[in-house]
Amino acid sequence: xxxxxxxxxxxxxxxxxxxxxxxxxxxxxxxxxxxxxxxxxxxxxxxxxxxxxxxxxxxxxxxxxxxxxxxxxxxxxxxxxxxxxxxxxxxxxxxxxxxxxxxxxxxxxxxxxxxxxxxxxxxxxxxxxxxxxxxxxxxxxxxxxxxxxxxxxxxxxxxxxxxxxxxxxxxxxxxxxxxxxxxxxxxxxxxxxxxxxxxxxxxxxxxxxxxxxxxxxxxxxxxxxxxxxxxxxxxxxxxxxxxxxx
Amino acid sequence: xxxxxxxxxxxxxxxxxxxxxxxxxxxxxxxxxxxxxxxxxxxxxxxxxxxxxxxxxxxxxxxxxxxxxxxxxxxxxxxxxxxxxxxxxxxxxxxxxxx
Numbered sequence: 202x203x204x205x206x207x208x209x210x211x212x213x214x215x216x217x218x219x220x221x222x223x224x225x226x227x228x229x230x231x232x233x234x235x236x237x238x239x240x241x242x243x244x245x246x247x248x249x250x251x252x253x254x255x256x257x258x259x260x261x262x263x264x265x266x267x268x269x270x271x272x273x274x275x276x277x278x279x280x281x282x283x284x285x286x287x288x289x290x291x292x293x294x295x296x297x298x299x300x301x302x303x304x305x306x307x308x309x310x311x312x313x314x315x316x317x318x319x320x321x322x323x324x325x326x327x328x329x330x331x332x333x334x335x336x337x338x339x340x341x342x343x344x345x346x347x348x349x350x351x352x353x354x355x356x357x358x359x360x361x362x363x364x365x366x367x368x369x370x371x372x373x374x375x376x377x378x379x380x381x382x383x384x385x386x387x388x389x390x391x392x393x394x395x396x397x398x399x400x401x402x403x404x405x406x407x408x409x410x411x412x413x414x415x416x417x418x419x420x421x422x423x424x425x426x427x428x429x430x431x432x433x434x435x436x437x438x439x440x441x442x443x444x445x446x447x
Numbered sequence: 448x449x450x451x452x453x454x455x456x457x458x459x460x461x462x463x464x465x466x467x468x469x470x471x472x473x474x475x476x477x478x479x480x481x482x483x484x485x486x487x488x489x490x491x492x493x494x495x496x497x498x499x500x501x502x503x504x505x506x507x508x509x510x511x512x513x514x515x516x517x518x519x520x521x522x523x524x525x526x527x528x529x530x531x532x533x534x535x536x537x538x539x540x541x542x543x544x545x546x
Contacts, residue, residue, distance in 0.1 A: 233528075235527075237528055238527060241531070251453065258454075258457050259457045262458070262460075262461035263457065263460045263461040263464050264461075264464070267492070267496065268460065270499075271495065272456075272460060274500075279452040280452055280453065280456045282456045282459065286460055286463050288495060288499070289463050289464060290464075290467065291491050292492055292495045292496065293463070293464045293467040293492075294467055294488055294492060295467075295489075295492045296464070296467035297467050297471035297474075297475065297488060298475075298485075298488055300467075300468060300469065300470065300476075301471035301472065301475035303471075304475070307472070307476075316469055319468045319472055320465060322468050382535070382539045383534070383535045383536065383537070383538030383539030383540070383541075383542060384535055384539075385538070386511075386515070386518060386534040386535050386538035387531050387534060388500065388503075389515060389518060390521070390530045391530075391531060392496045392497070392499065393522035393530070394525075394530050395492075395496055396493055396496055396497060399493050401489075408490040408493070408494055409493045409497045411494075412493075413501055413504065415498075416498035416499075416502075417505045420502045428501055428502065429495070429498045429499055431498075432494065432495075432497070433491070433494045433495045433498045436494030436495075436498070437490065437491060440487045440490035440491075440494070441483060441487050444482060444487065
């Protein structure tokens with residue numbers, strides 16, 4: 202118990218471990234949803250030549266599913282390092298906004314705790330942590346952001362993600378080439394659901410359509426993986442231009 | 448044996464991602480973004496994701512195009528797991544039937 206309390210100190214008279222458990226309980230239903238997603242990613246990564254050590258290294262150090270799917274989709278041997286790193290940054294650029302949204306609830310948290318805690322910020326743990334902070338703030342609880350709750354919601358995600366991507370890498374090759382069975386369709390399926398989650402109406406989605414059209418044309422006309430950069434950049438330029446007239 | 452290019456890619460990916468996680472907290476916490484910058488940042492992840500799967504939309508295999516249309520419909524109304532299962536099943540079946 203004493204070690205737990207060293208890392209999760211009591212906050213304003215609240216005990217840390219019930220808060221931690223409260224976080225675990227709130228994230229459990231969503232955990233089941235990421236298991237198949239993790240298995241597919243691990244299996245596809247293994248098929249692209251990543252080893253059983255490299256897969257958990259990627260998913261454990263990077264810990265951002267969307268960017269890992271994008272990276273594996275674009276993976277070649279040897280990988281285009283700059284392309285993959287740039288795409289990773291762009292896919293994860295939403296974290297910048299997420300961190301900014303969470304920041305007003307963190308003034309009491311020293312940076313030496315906030316910076317490691319933010320390593321575990323994913324879409325799900327951010328959403329849970331932010332919703333909980335807003336609820337506690339409106340109930341007059343201080344501090345609004347409960348670090349043990351947030352860690353309870355985030356750490357199971359981390360463990361599940363790393364463990365099941367590794368299992369996917371171990372058992373994927375046993376199944377052999379899965380393309381005839383349609384498993385590769387999991388990529389567009391995952392991406393389309395992620396896009397649906399970001400959908401905020403047709404007007405805001407116009408840059409996506411520009412991206413899709415430019416990326417598809419580039420793919421058909423120019424060999425190599427240029428289509429991602431061309432599509433993403435043209436979408437960003439159109440978002441910049443379109444935001445002027447709305 | 449891990450090769451150096453793979454390890455380097457992974458470490459740089461992880462660094463880029465961690466920068467996005469702490470960047471918003473460190474830089475943006477005391478500022479407000481211009482509406483234009485916010486619109487571009489908001490559009491960025493979607494633009495990247497759709498660009499990555501763009502080749503699926505111009506596949507020359509009718510079975511794959513049909514499966515993508517079914518998956519697209521599923522994604523508009525179902526959650527992650529059923530959509531992935533429908534995508535896999537439709538692609539697998541249609542490839543055997545017409546692919």
